[in-house]
Amino acid sequence: MRYRVEGFNIRSENAARSTSQPGRAVVEWLSGHPPVESALDLGCGKLRYGRELITIANRVTFVDSESQLSRTQQIFGQKTSVRSYVSDAWASASVVTIDAYWQSPARFDLVLFANVLSAIPDEWMRRKLMKSIRGHLTSDGECLIATQYRNSYFRRARERVNAVPYLDGWIIPMGGGWASFYGILGPRELATLTEASGLRVVRSWTKGETACAVVSPVRTR
Numbered sequence: 186m187r188y189r190v191e192g193f194n195i196r197s198e199n200a201a202r203s204t205s206q207p208g209r210a211v212v213e214w215l216s217g218h219p220p221v222e223s224a225l226d227l228g229c230g231k232l233r234y235g236r237e238l239i240t241i242a243n244r245v246t247f248v249d250s251e252s253q254l255s256r257t258q259q260i261f262g263q264k265t266s267v268r269s270y271v272s273d274a275w276a277s278a279s280v281v282t283i284d285a286y287w288q289s290p291a292r293f294d295l296v297l298f299a300n301v302l303s304a305i306p307d308e309w310m311r312r313k314l315m316k317s318i319r320g321h322l323t324s325d326g327e328c329l330i331a332t333q334y335r336n337s338y339f340r341r342a343r344e345r346v347n348a349v350p351y352l353d354g355w356i357i358p359m360g361g362g363w364a365s366f367y368g369i370l371g372p373r374e375l376a377t378l379t380e381a382s383g384l385r386v387v388r389s390w391t392k393g394e395t396a397c398a399v400v401s402p403v404r405t406r
């Protein structure tokens with residue numbers, strides 16, 4: 186997904202990390218999760234957590250922008266696309282574009298929303314995605330949100346270049362009008378976004394540079 190901010194073009198799909206660099210906090214939480222019928226990986230990137238999700242859920246849906254899903258890239262050591270990898274490797278999984286997701290009535294027992302908020306330099310889009318999680322969870326479903334709470338890689342980059350403070354993070358110019366963005370969201374920011382989205386925080390913690398919150402729908406009588 187591309188964002189135009191402060192005169193820069195930000196290609197958020199480039200923020201997705203390699204499948205060889207899964208985050209420990211997310212892997213630990215997923216590894217301890219009981220089996221579920223259905224799971225959604227919202228902003229799935231390069232399928233970093235695909236293997237864990239396939240182990241937990243009978244059906245997994247991977248959602249991202251068309252450009253992220255269709256471009257050729259390195260996934261689990263193969264040169265392929267997210268769409269091709271999923272259809273070749275995982276019969277119980279499907280790939281859905283973010284545009285189709287907005288229209289979809291499907292509900293999931295488990296939603297993974299990993300490192301997406303920190304890659305989005307747009308508060309409106311962050312809130313829209315958070316609210317959509319409420320609408321796509323089963324009544325007793327839960328979502329793990331993970332965000333960048335600190336970022337040592339970008340901190341070093343920020344010191345080298347003319348980084349532009351923006352929102353809760355930084356725009357790092359890459360040349361030719363292109364830039365990358367990262368936002369820093371900790372447990373407090375996650376709680377605020379969660380409460381504004383008809384969700385409640387069940388548990389939150391930080392591990393290394395990652396903030397995590399398990400959230401579930403607010404029950405209405």
Ligand SMILES: C[S@@+](CC[C@H](N)C(=O)[O-])C[C@H]1O[C@@H](n2cnc3c(N)ncnc32)[C@H](O)[C@@H]1O
Nearest residue numbers: 186197198200201228229230233283299300304
């Ligand atoms: C930092 S990557 C994280 C990818 C993956 N969740 C992971 O942890 O490896 C952020 C992802 O969010 C996706 N993204 C950004 N804005 C989005 C939006 N509005 N809707 C859906 N996906 C979006 C990007 O394309 C990118 O794949």
